[in-house]
Amino acid sequence: MRRYSFALILLAYAGAAAALTQAEVMAGAERLYRERMQELQARHQLDADPAFHQRVQRIARPLIAQAVHDYPESAGWQWEVHTAPEDDESAYAMAGGKLMVSRAYVHKLLLTDAELAMLLAHEICHAVLRHNLQEYEEAMRLEPAWRERPFAELQDAVDSDSALMRKLAPLGMRQEAEADREGLKLAWRVGWPAPLLARYFQKLVRSSHAPNFEQFAHPAPAQRWRAAQDLAAALDAAGR
Numbered sequence: 001m002r003r004y005s006f007a008l009i010l011l012a013y014a015g016a017a018a019a020l021t022q023a024e025v026m027a028g029a030e031r032l033y034r035e036r037m038q039e040l041q042a043r044h045q046l047d048a049d050p051a052f053h054q055r056v057q058r059i060a061r062p063l064i065a066q067a068v069h070d071y072p073e074s075a076g077w078q079w080e081v082h083t084a085p086e087d088d089e090s091a092y093a094m095a096g097g098k099l100m101v102s103r104a105y106v107h108k109l110l111l112t113d114a115e116l117a118m119l120l121a122h123e124i125c126h127a128v129l130r131h132n133l134q135e136y137e138e139a140m141r142l143e144p145a146w147r148e149r150p151f152a153e154l155q156d157a158v159d160s161d162s163a164l165m166r167k168l169a170p171l172g173m174r175q176e177a178e179a180d181r182e183g184l185k186l187a188w189r190v191g192w193p194a195p196l197l198a199r200y201f202q203k204l205v206r207s208s209h210a211p212n213f214e215q216f217a218h219p220a221p222a223q224r225w226r227a228a229q230d231l232a233a234a235l236d237a238a239g240r
């Protein structure tokens with residue numbers, strides 16, 4: 001009888017988010033990414049602007065090669081970079097190296113190639129630094145009930161449950177600052193001049209209505225610009 005109850009407990013845990021692994025997070029990201037790509041394709045919007053798509057690919061390729069070199073775990077990933085005319089987000093990276101870049105955002109900010117490299121490197125670093133996995137683990141620490149619920153629900157909640165999102169905002173801030181810093185260093189190692197990369201953050205300041213205020217789960221643009229300038233100066237002083 002006791003063995004029977006034990007089996008029931010095990011069954012209850014099957015598919016639950018407890019002890020999540022990077023492999024599970026990547027499988028979940030793959031499903032979500034595939035859905036979004038299919039929606040774009042149905043609207044004839046997936047990679048629909050060949051010139052923009054090629055520009056993004058050309059800049060992304062060496063950055064991904066550098067990331068694979070610096071974070072060997074990511075060598076086995078099926079990296080993908082797609083573009084859309086516009087998207088709710090400027091750009092994003094899901095676990096396992098699944099990227100999306102919005103043309104409307106890049107054009108609105110008039111991003112130069114170096115600034116686009118900074119944007120891409122930031123997203124690539126979210127992926128290689130396993131920020132998705134960290135976020136889900138933090139959610140389960142803050143709200144332990146998630147350990148017993150299906151991972152797909154947690155995956156949805158971190159983007160839609162505003163109470164949970166507020167609790168996760170401090171981690172999100174740290175992750176954004178880390179992606180800024182490690183992204184700038186990654187793109188600099190590829191060969192981009194650090195001051196030109198840093199100017200991406202100046203564009204954020206100029207396009208922001210409130211550059212001195214934190215945005216949801218993002219440090220204030222002015223703070224990101226100052227941090228990028230300091231890091232660029234340090235990298236230049238250190239030399240290659």
Ligand SMILES: [Zn+2]
Nearest residue numbers: 122126176179
């Ligand atoms: Zn980010």
